[in-house]
Amino acid sequence: MPMIEIKDVSKAYGAFQVLRHCTTSVDKGEVVVVCGPSGSGKSTLIKTVNGLEPFQTGNIIVDGVSLADKATDLPKLRARVGMVFQNFELFPHLSIVDNLCLAQQKVLGRDRPAAEAKAHALLARVGLPEQADKFPGQLSGGQQQRVAIARALAMDPIAMLFDEPTSALDPEMVSEVLDVMVALAKEGMTMMVVTHEMGFARKVADRVIFMDKGEIVEDAKKADFFGNTRNPRAQAFLSKILQH
Amino acid sequence: MGGFDFDVIQRSLPYLFYEGMAFTLQLTLIATLGGVALGTVLALMRLSGQGALAGFANAYTTLFRSLPLVLVIFWCYFLLPYIGAWLTGADRPIKVGAFNSTVITFTLFEAAFFAEIMRAGIQSIPRGQAAAGYALGLTYSQVMGRIVLPQAFRNMLPVLLTQTIVLFQDTSLVYVISLTDFLGAASKIAQRDGRLVEMYVFAALVYFVISFALSQLVRTLQARFAVKR
Ligand SMILES: Nc1ncnc2c1ncn2[C@@H]1O[C@H](COP(=O)(O)OP(=O)(O)O)[C@@H](O)[C@H]1O
Ligand SMILES: [Mg+2]
Numbered sequence: 001m002p003m004i005e006i007k008d009v010s011k012a013y014g015a016f017q018v019l020r021h022c023t024t025s026v027d028k029g030e031v032v033v034v035c036g037p038s039g040s041g042k043s044t045l046i047k048t049v050n051g052l053e054p055f056q057t058g059n060i061i062v063d064g065v066s067l068a069d070k071a072t073d074l075p076k077l078r079a080r081v082g083m084v085f086q087n088f089e090l091f092p093h094l095s096i097v098d099n100l101c102l103a104q105q106k107v108l109g110r111d112r113p114a115a116e117a118k119a120h121a122l123l124a125r126v127g128l129p130e131q132a133d134k135f136p137g138q139l140s141g142g143q144q145q146r147v148a149i150a151r152a153l154a155m156d157p158i159a160m161l162f163d164e165p166t167s168a169l170d171p172e173m174v175s176e177v178l179d180v181m182v183a184l185a186k187e188g189m190t191m192m193v194v195t196h197e198m199g200f201a202r203k204v205a206d207r208v209i210f211m212d213k214g215e216i217v218e219d220a221k222k223a224d225f226f227g228n229t230r231n232p233r234a235q236a237f238l239s240k241i242l243q244h
Numbered sequence: 245m246g247g248f249d250f251d252v253i254q255r256s257l258p259y260l261f262y263e264g265m266a267f268t269l270q271l272t273l274i275a276t277l278g279g280v281a282l283g284t285v286l287a288l289m290r291l292s293g294q295g296a297l298a299g300f301a302n303a304y305t306t307l308f309r310s311l312p313l314v315l316v317i318f319w320c321y322f323l324l325p326y327i328g329a330w331l332t333g334a335d336r337p338i339k340v341g342a343f344n345s346t347v348i349t350f351t352l353f354e355a356a357f358f359a360e361i362m363r364a365g366i367q368s369i370p371r372g373q374a375a376a377g378y379a380l381g382l383t384y385s386q387v388m389g390r391i392v393l394p395q396a397f398r399n400m401l402p403v404l405l406t407q408t409i410v411l412f413q414d415t416s417l418v419y420v421i422s423l424t425d426f427l428g429a430a431s432k433i434a435q436r437d438g439r440l441v442e443m444y445v446f447a448a449l450v451y452f453v454i455s456f457a458l459s460q461l462v463r464t465l466q467a468r469f470a471v472k473r
Contacts, residue, residue, distance in 0.1 A: 052375055079381025089376035093395050102390060103380035148376075155380060 001064070003028045003159055003190045004049055009058035011044060018044045019055065020214040026159070031191045033201040036211035037237060042194040043086075045211065046161050049192065050081045063158055079107045082152030082160040086168050088144040090136035096123070096147055097132040100154045108155065115154075122150040126180050142173030146180055159190040166197060196241050202226065210234040252439045253446050256429075264429030265450075271425070272412045275350035279411075280404065282351065283358025288388065290363055301359065308356035314417050320349040321421045342423050354411055361403050365396030398469045405462045409455050426450065 002025035011019040018041050026032050034042050047053035048060055051067055051074045059068040065077050090099050100119035104110045110118070123129055126146040128139075136144055145165055152160060162181065166174045178200050185191055185204035195201070201208055201222065208225040210218035210233070218225065218234045229235050289301035308316070324345050325337035332338065340348075369392050377387035397404075416427035424432065427447055434443035 047375075050379060052378060075378070075381045075383050077381075078379055081379075083376075083379035085372055085376060085379075087370070087372055089370075089372045091373065091376070091391055091395075093398065103377075103382060106386055106390070107381040151380070 002026060002061075003030075003063055004192065005059075005061040006045070006049070007059045007061070009045075009048060009055050009060060011048070011053070011055040018214050019048070022058070022211075022214075022216050024209060024216055024219050026190060026192055028190055029188045030206045031185045031189075031193065031204050032207045032209060033205040034192065034194045034209045034211060035196055035198075035201070035237070035241075040211040041214040042211055043163050046163050046192060046194050049161055050078045050083055052078075052083075075107070079103070079155055080158050082149075082155060082157035084145070084148050084152055084160065084162045084165045086164040088136070088141070088148045088168070090144055090148055090151070092136050094135075095132070096128075096134055096136065096139075099136065099147065100151050103151075104154050118154050119150070122153050123147070125153075126150045127176070140173060141169045142176045145169065145173075145177045149177075149180055149184075153184075157189075159192070160184065162191065162193040162195065164194050164196075166195065198226075198238075198242060210237065212237075249439055249442050252433065252437050252442055256433045256443075259433070260426065260429050264424060264426035267424065268412065268415045268426040271346060271350060271415045271418070272408065274347050275354050275411055276408045278347075278351035279354030279358045280362075282355035283360075284362045284393065286355060286359035287362035287366055290359065291366060305356040305359050308353050309360075313353055313414055314420055316353050317346065317349050317417055318420055320352075321345045324348060342418075342421050346418050346421070346423060350411070350415070354407070357407055358404065361400050361407060362396060364403075365400035366392055368399050369395050401469055402462045402466045405458060405465070409458050412455065412458070413451060 004026040006022055006024050009019055009022045010017070022041075022045055024032075034046065036042055044053050048055045048067070049062065051072075055068075059066055061067070062077060062081060065072055067077070090096075091102070094102065097116060097119050100122065101112065101115040104115040104118060105112065120129070120132060123132055126149055128143055128146055128150070131139060131143065131147070136147070139147065149160075149165075165181070166177050169177065174197070178197060181191075181193070181200065182204050193200070193205075205222045207219065207221055209216055210225075210229075210231065212233050218229060218231045220229070225234075226238075229238060286301045286304060289297040290305075292298055321342065324340045328334070328338040328340055329336060373391055373395070374387050377391045382390070415425050418425050419428050419431070430443045430447040434440045
């Protein structure tokens with residue numbers, strides 16, 4: 001049984017169709033990269049997986065839990081699926097350690113010492129052992145994004161969703177974030193990653209999904225995607241971003 | 245009458261401050277705390293996206309912001325006993341009292357203004373902040389209480405305090421229902437002793453000093469509490 005199953009999901013804003021019959025799945029331990037032109041619906045798709053974006057038809061099943069089911073406890077599901085945003089979204093009024101402890105304490109009911117111990121261990125793991133008592137505004141973009149990853153990992157997620165985690169970063173900070181993500185992938189984390197970093201995709205992706213105009217037009221094993229993409233739109237997109 | 249009589253001021257200081265100013269500060273404090281609390285609830289209703297709740301909050305703020313405060317004080321003083329009776333099911337108007345009536349009036353009135361301030365404050369927080377909270381499994385009330393409102397308060401602190409200074413000055417309107425605030429107390433002495441110039445100059449000076457001190461406090465807090473991004 002796949003960890004994440006997206007079945008024939010469609011979504012519209014009024015007359016504008018953002019997602020058209022999207023179907024795919026992510027197995028346990030699998031790393032799936034989602035790419036495609038801006039406005040093609042990548043963010044929307046990935047946000048439907050933890051219920052941040054509602055959808056009108058189809059269904060999404062995460063670890064056996066159906067998102068189309070009105071009775072599903074969304075906060076409970078979200079607590080189990082980590083998400084990393086393009087703009088980091090650390091809480092600027094809380095210290096780094098409080099950023100990592102808030103949901104551990106409020107959602108998982110961990111006591112403060114346990115939450116702090118977890119926070120410090122994870123900050124060390126993302127290479128920021130000394131920053132616990134600083135505030136987000138005092139860190140660089142790359143450091144903030146690594147804290148955001150640690151914050152998501154503090155919930156012991158069954159899967160991680162990334163929405164263009166490096167596209168708001170200065171170029172020299174991209175690799176420090178990608179390194180953390182590569183390590184995570186190699187440890188067997190189930191990951192769905194929206195990114196245009198094809199180096200990352202080549203290194204750790206199992207599959208690559210290409211979206212265009214709300215549709216999944218290509219969903220292929222990594223070797224097939226980079227070897228001989230049959231889809232002309234995907235080919236055009238690839239040659240464009242690989243030039244850079 | 246003679247020259248400027250400092251003595252009359254000195255003689256009346258206990259009355260002016262223990263009676264008049266005590267009332268003014270008490271009313272300002274209670275109405276600010278109550279108004280911010282109720283205003284925050286109204287702002288959340290307004291932004292809830294639920295038609296009925298948003299409509300009510302919108303009507304409430306529009307109504308109170310369109311009426312002169314004096315009129316509201318007057319009307320509440322006469323109507324609250326009847327509204328109270330209706331709410332409690334009593335068969336005669338209940339005793340509210342001028343002080344309680346004033347506290348309720350100012351709280352309800354100020355809430356309309358604080359609601360608009362808090363609404364702007366909440367809207368100034370990027371949507372991604374709430375999304376990040378939900379993504380961690382927090383509930384609506386946790387996201388608001390721990391993430392959005394604390395940041396909104398900090399961003400809006402200067403405006404909230406500025407509104408409190410306005411409120412502090414507006415408390416003098418309670419003379420219409422014969423309550424004695426600081427200005428009312430000064431006014432009484434002025435009439436009784438025929439010392440209008442002394443008392444009104446002194447009252448103006450006290451209002452100025454307190455309002456000025458508060459606005460300096462606003463500046464200090466602004467620098468200290470601003471959320472760094
Ligand atoms: N709230 C909204 N209302 C209307 N259109 C929206 C809304 N959110 C996103 N869209 C549109 O949906 C399309 C897909 O957006 P998005 O999923 O963010 O694309 P991507 O992440 O691939 O750039 C875009 O054209 C965007 O303008
Ligand atoms: Mg996007």
